[in-house]
Amino acid sequence: MKPVYIAGAGMTKFGRAEWSLIRLASEASRSALHHADLGEIPVDGVVVANMGAARVNKQTALGSALVDQLALYPAMAEAVENGPASGASAFKVGCQAIASGMADVVLVTGVERMRTVNGLEGTDFVASLSHPEAEYIYGVTLPSLAGMFARLFMDRFGVERKHLAMVAIKNHENATKNPYAHIQQTVTMEGILTLPEAAVNNPPIAAPLHMFDCCPVSDGAASLVLVSEDVAAKLGGPKVRVAGIGQATDTHAVHEREDPTDLKAVRIASEKAFGMAGATPSDVDVVELHDAFTILEIAESEAAGFFPRGEGHLALERGETALDGKLPINPSGGLKAKGHPVGATGVAQLVELVWQLRGEADERQVQNAKTAYACNFGGFGNNVVATVLRREG
Amino acid sequence: MAKISELEASLRPPAMDMPPYPPKVITLASGEKMVVRQVEREEIPTLLEAIYPLLWVERDFYDIVGARLFGELLAYKRYRVKDEYVLAGLIDGVLAGMVNGRLVDEKTGMSYHTLTIRRGLRVGSHLFAAKMEYHIEHCGQEEVLIVAESPIGFRRWMIEYPLEKRFEVQHELGGVPSWVLPKETYYNAKPRLVSGTRPVSEELLKSAETIVLPGEETVVRQVAGEKEGET
Numbered sequence: 193m194k195p196v197y198i199a200g201a202g203m204t205k206f207g208r209a210e211w212s213l214i215r216l217a218s219e220a221s222r223s224a225l226h227h228a229d230l231g232e233i234p235v236d237g238v239v240v241a242n243m244g245a246a247r248v249n250k251q252t253a254l255g256s257a258l259v260d261q262l263a264l265y266p267a268m269a270e271a272v273e274n275g276p277a278s279g280a281s282a283f284k285v286g287c288q289a290i291a292s293g294m295a296d297v298v299l300v301t302g303v304e305r306m307r308t309v310n311g312l313e314g315t316d317f318v319a320s321l322s323h324p325e326a327e328y329i330y331g332v333t334l335p336s337l338a339g340m341f342a343r344l345f346m347d348r349f350g351v352e353r354k355h356l357a358m359v360a361i362k363n364h365e366n367a368t369k370n371p372y373a374h375i376q377q378t379v380t381m382e383g384i385l386t387l388p389e390a391a392v393n394n395p396p397i398a399a400p401l402h403m404f405d406c407c408p409v410s411d412g413a414a415s416l417v418l419v420s421e422d423v424a425a426k427l428g429g430p431k432v433r434v435a436g437i438g439q440a441t442d443t444h445a446v447h448e449r450e451d452p453t454d455l456k457a458v459r460i461a462s463e464k465a466f467g468m469a470g471a472t473p474s475d476v477d478v479v480e481l482h483d484a485f486t487i488l489e490i491a492e493s494e495a496a497g498f499f500p501r502g503e504g505h506l507a508l509e510r511g512e513t514a515l516d517g518k519l520p521i522n523p524s525g526g527l528k529a530k531g532h533p534v535g536a537t538g539v540a541q542l543v544e545l546v547w548q549l550r551g552e553a554d555e556r557q558v559q560n561a562k563t564a565y566a567c568n569f570g571g572f573g574n575n576v577v578a579t580v581l582r583r584e585g
Numbered sequence: 586m587a588k589i590s591e592l593e594a595s596l597r598p599p600a601m602d603m604p605p606y607p608p609k610v611i612t613l614a615s616g617e618k619m620v621v622r623q624v625e626r627e628e629i630p631t632l633l634e635a636i637y638p639l640l641w642v643e644r645d646f647y648d649i650v651g652a653r654l655f656g657e658l659l660a661y662k663r664y665r666v667k668d669e670y671v672l673a674g675l676i677d678g679v680l681a682g683m684v685n686g687r688l689v690d691e692k693t694g695m696s697y698h699t700l701t702i703r704r705g706l707r708v709g710s711h712l713f714a715a716k717m718e719y720h721i722e723h724c725g726q727e728e729v730l731i732v733a734e735s736p737i738g739f740r741r742w743m744i745e746y747p748l749e750k751r752f753e754v755q756h757e758l759g760g761v762p763s764w765v766l767p768k769e770t771y772y773n774a775k776p777r778l779v780s781g782t783r784p785v786s787e788e789l790l791k792s793a794e795t796i797v798l799p800g801e802e803t804v805v806r807q808v809a810g811e812k813e814g815e816t
Contacts, residue, residue: 380616389780393614393707
């Protein structure tokens with residue numbers, strides 16, 4: 193396989209956008225292309241990640257639409273839909289194109305505009321990723337799956353609501369340092385958990401998860417420019433190499449898993465990514481996890497191999513995952529506060545890591561970051577893509 | 586009160602005795618303390634100034650809520666509405682939101698509007714709850730008639746409390762079929778939805794003495810959010 197490098201990264205501010213879906217995608221793409229500074233080097237391929245445009249925005253064939261918007265003809269183009277893991281899946285497809293020698297430059301853009309519908313419709317659209325006969329028809333939603341998962345996980349490993357609140361507090365704080373984040377508001381333990389007012393400030397959504405345990409519904413787009421080794425050699429700027437990618441699946445219905453608290457697909461995808469990179473979790477300097485719900489940051493931090501099983505919350509408690517800790521997790525604010533436009537999320541995680549590895553993350557910069565890891569969690573853990581990036585030179 | 590002419594007196598609706606709303610303080614999710622207190626007539630122009638830029642913000646029906654609220658507050662200031670009251674939420678003196686309503690008679694209240702300027706911290710939820718608290722606990726009313734003009738309001742009031750249908754009654758806000766919060770439902774919802782402590786410290790009360798307006802740009806930006814995705 194030929195090496196793959198990331199030459200450019202860009203995104204739109206997450207939140208509620210007035211721009212059209214394709215305008216969001218094109219603005220993030222332009223930002224990434226500007227960052228890559230390709231000059232006369234042409235873009236050979238475009239891969240767009242998206243989950244719900246066909247349903248929510250009544251638009252399909254997004255790859256072709258983006259090529260047209262950016263006048264990148266005759267670049268090959270396609271769209272990838274893989275639920276909330278669409279972003280990292282599209283990134284994987286782009287990497288494959290370069291690794292196979294089929295392309296030298298591929299633009300990967302994730303985009304979602306889901307605030308055009310109301311909250312009930314938005315929740316229903318995301319729930320359509322669940323098992324149609326075993327889950328969806330019984331009214332299962334992603335918050336309800338996460339609630340059941342959280343209860344089991346908390347019972348088994350002694351995780352308390354204060355730990356969930358600690359994830360929220362940390363990620364909200366990080367997001368205030370990220371101008372692209374949806375939520376620019378710190379929260380406190382008193383305000384969301386311990387004072388009587390917390391009952392109103394932070395109402396239950398799907399017990400034991402409360403409002404501040406859940407990510408917001410966001411619009412947004414993120415984009416990466418992938419290049420071959422030959423092209424990377426011609427470009428200036430720090431070199432970020434795609435060191436490893438792993439993908440794994442698990443049962444569609446969560447209740448069919450032998451142990452639902454074991455995020456097997458995260459574990460296997462991470463092992464594959466680290467194996468390909470020739471690295472171990474202890475080599476990683478900065479991490480972006482898929483914290484659509486606070487409990488997932490804790491559970492994924494264990495399944496990915498950063499902490500022993502049942503000890504993720506203890507590391508959190510010790511401050512190890514804080515921005516100035518031993519292993520900063522979600523310096524961007526994570527899905528929890530940066531936001532979660534589902535199709536864009538996997539790409540946005542990697543955008544943050546590229547900026548971190550290039551030393552361009554401003555106030556939230558993790559010092560001397562050389563190796564980075566991301567986990568894009570599709571379904572409710574039934575399709576996971578893990579990525580390891582490394583700075584060269 | 587200054588002496589008024591006979592004609593002016595005849596134009597004003599008769600007023601009932603209304604108890605004052607005792608101020609309270611609520612700690613928000615951010616840790617900031619919001620003082621909720623009654624707004625006096627002479628303070629109304631300040632609120633009107635805050636509402637004015639929102640009259641053209643379509644998002645979440647701020648335009649219609651703003652326009653109607655503007656009229657209601659003006660009517661309150663100029664004595665053209667019967668038994669209205671206004672409450673405001675202030676964080677370090679800065680206006681975070683406001684609510685208003687009126688008493689139809691001794692037993693029934695009429696909720697008018699809830700307008701949040703500082704969004705994302707459930708300020709509107711707290712202020713609406715304070716309004717219900719005023720009707721039921723302080724005015725001793727049996728029920729409050731309520732409608733929602735936005736889906737957010739519908740979720741917050743009709744679903745969260747939950748309210749009962751009283752569709753045979755046309756609400757004063759556009760003749761929309763009314764919903765009602767009976768006293769019993771209020772007390773059932775109180776542990777979940779009504780919060781705050783009294784008395785408020787002198788220091789906090791002083792901080793909330795003068796209503797400070799966030800800048801016009803801040804008001805519109807907080808309420809309307811991003812106009813476009815920025816790169």
